[in-house]
């Protein structure tokens with residue numbers, strides 16, 4: 494029997510974000526909608542600059558000063574997190590949703606020990622005696638695989654390796670048992686072998702704790718391993734959305750196909766990256782934003798395609814030719 498549809502953990506509805514700059518607006522996010530179900534992993538992929546981190550900041554209710562949200566909302570438990578009063582914002586962040594960012598050094602204050610900072614994260618949302626919070630911090634450090642946590646507690650951030658620092662950041666994110674973990678390129682700054690370990694850890698913790706997770710990455714290999722659902726972003730829009738197997742088996746946006754065809758494959762020496770650059774976002778996009786780079790572009794592509802449902806359930810692509818594309822034909 495099919496599972497009953499559950500209530501989404503969080504939903505983003507037609508989100509638009511632009512930045513005011515000295516030389517006009519930057520249109521960073523242009524009508525993004527998606528939902529994430531409890532206990533599932535949603536991957537967001539796309540080239541640098543396509544609006545992944547800005548979307549992540551919006552989910553946290555934490556946009557930069559010069560950001561404007563002309564349309565759209567982020568709904569968590571019936572409330573728009575972009576309009577939360579400051580008093581509720583603090584409890585939302587950390588307790589409901591926690592961030593793991595690319596660079597764990599920026600997440601820590603250099604002048605306090607790692608352990609004390611995890612302890613403070615525990616105390617931020619729980620009234621409990623300090624020694625108890627300290628014990629919890631040590632237990633968290635152990636859970637994320639930091640060896641000898643009682644002693645490493647006293648170390649400062651610079652005394653940790655990059656991988657250990659990222660584990661400590663994960664411990665801090667877990668301090669208040671968030672329902673949703675937001676991981677923005679969590680391993681980009683790490684060595685390849687360490688990357689795999691940190692991703693395994695995240696995956697295990699997500700499953701054990703039944704958390705929802707949004708994993709932002711530019712690495713489709715990581716998506717294949719870890720995600721249930723995938724959003725492909727381009728120029729601040731979702732251009733394709735599908736369950737992970739479906740996306741890899743039958744991609745229906747030329748951009749997704751380009752990304753997949755540029756992945757290393759056994760027996761194929763030369764990689765074919767997508768020629769050209771993503772658009773600068775200094776103007777509102779009109780028509781299909783991928784058309785200057787698209788091998789299939791036609792006249793009709795000057796009009797904006799909707800995010801069309803492709804034959805398979807829950808598979809959408811923003812292309813006039815969605816449903817008719819064949820990955821091999823574009824290789």
Ligand SMILES: Nc1ncnc2c1ncn2[C@@H]1O[C@H](COP(=O)(O)OP(=O)(O)O)[C@@H](O)[C@H]1O
Pocket residue numbers: 512513514519521539540541542543544545546547548557559774
């Ligand atoms: N504070 C800001 N002011 C102006 N432009 C910004 C600001 N933050 C991000 N942007 C722009 O928004 C776009 C999306 O950025 P971002 O979400 O960081 O991309 P990525 O997908 O690489 O995470 C980029 O063009 C970036 O330059």
Ligand SMILES: [Mg+2]
Pocket residue numbers: 545546547677678
């Ligand atoms: Mg980013």
